Amino acid sequence: MTRPPHLYRDPDPDGRDALLLEIAVEHSRRRLELSDRVVSLLVDDLGYGAPDVVPFLLAKAFVLAGGATLPERGEDERDLAWRLRGADGGRRPTTDDLERTAAYLEAVNVPERSLEPLRELVRSSRLEEFCDPEALQDRSERVNRLRDIARDL
16 A cells, blocks of 8 residues: 655755655655645644645645646646555545635646646545635636736726
């Protein structure tokens, strides 16, 4: 069985103390970089810290939304999400986890190619209780909506 995703603190000799998400990607463990916004959500809002296990649902949502990436950035969010492993074990998301993650997803600009897979992830999970999949937007949808609002003013 694959080990569930967990947080890892990478002590950097340059004084940078990065929080990473260690997760199975195909047949190996990889450490994904987390955006400042995801770190704030996990640490400040939800009280996670290294080496806490992160629910697989949240980890996959962060990847699809662009908040957890491979440092070399050789592939897009959708392709990386398809290669993730570990859905069959680990920590279950709490109601607070789901509420806060849903708010995060509705607030970010999702990469265009991963918008539909993220909407499907929301529809097929308890995230749908807290997040309308159609409320998720990519950058072009958000810009168009803002343009329409400005035109109406």
